[in-house]
């Protein structure tokens with residue numbers, strides 16, 4: 191029996207209450223998959239509706255988005271690694287990635303990994319209210335194992351890989367072979383779990399295309415009143431080699447009629463398959 195098998199067997203016995211009479215002794219397994227650090231998210235941004243206003247119509251739209259994503263990705267081969275992007279800045283990529291990841295993590299109460307790969311303008315630390323010094327850049331620059339940077343957020347099974355320290359060459363790092371290794375490591379670590387990756391926008395930053403080639407699917411964010419048709423066409427054209435699953439139409443103002451009441455709500459997202 192190999193050393194790893196021995197340790198696993200010992201751990202199983204201990205979980206069952208048996209084993210060596212060492213009731214509360216914790217074991218650390220080599221290559222253990224669970225993140226070591228728990229830092230409870232302290233969410234204050236009202237746009238993180240899936241936590242702060244789960245009964246709102248906006249949160250409901252994120253649940254619809256989640257259902258469509260699940261339907262589109264759970265085919266014969268589970269497409270678990272998804273990236274969220276858009277044509278230019280400020281269209282709602284990070285909030286979409288975060289609300290989607292939270293909805294998946296809440297619904298199934300299983301591990302969902304959210305990665306902040308927007309090394310140019312990272313925002314997930316702030317949206318989550320988590321102070322994290324180390325993260326993706328430390329894995330990219332110093333060769334640190336991803337497992338050392340993962341954080342359990344306390345929101346369902348949501349695990350978070352922060353962006354890490356600021357770097358001067360984010361484009362080179364995200365396009366590097368080390369990034370591709372890390373993506374493979376993450377996919378291997380979570381083969382049956384969703385990995386949601388927040389990225390920079392496509393038009394200004396070429397590295398998004400490299401990430402697009404590594405993921406299973408792309409969710410494209412379009413923001414009402416912000417995304418121009420030209421930018422949309424150019425960005426989607428640049429992603430032609432990536433698998434675009436569909437688009438989120440973000441921050442729309444819409445009027446609905448339910449038979450009796452006419453009501454209006456904003457800040458909602460909807461999703462459609464665009465091919």
Ligand SMILES: Nc1ncnc2c1ncn2[C@@H]1O[C@H](COP(=O)(O)OP(=O)(O)OP(=O)(O)O)[C@@H](O)[C@H]1O
Pocket residue numbers: 237276278279280281282283284285286308311313390391440441442456457458
């Ligand atoms: N649905 C929405 N309703 C209201 N405000 C929104 C919505 N989506 C995004 N915003 C606002 O737009 C701004 C940018 O959102 P977010 O950080 O998600 O965009 P982004 O595309 O990730 O931006 P960046 O390109 O800078 O990374 C934030 O101030 C956010 O509050």
Ligand SMILES: [Mg+2]
Pocket residue numbers: 283284285308311312313388389
């Ligand atoms: Mg962002």
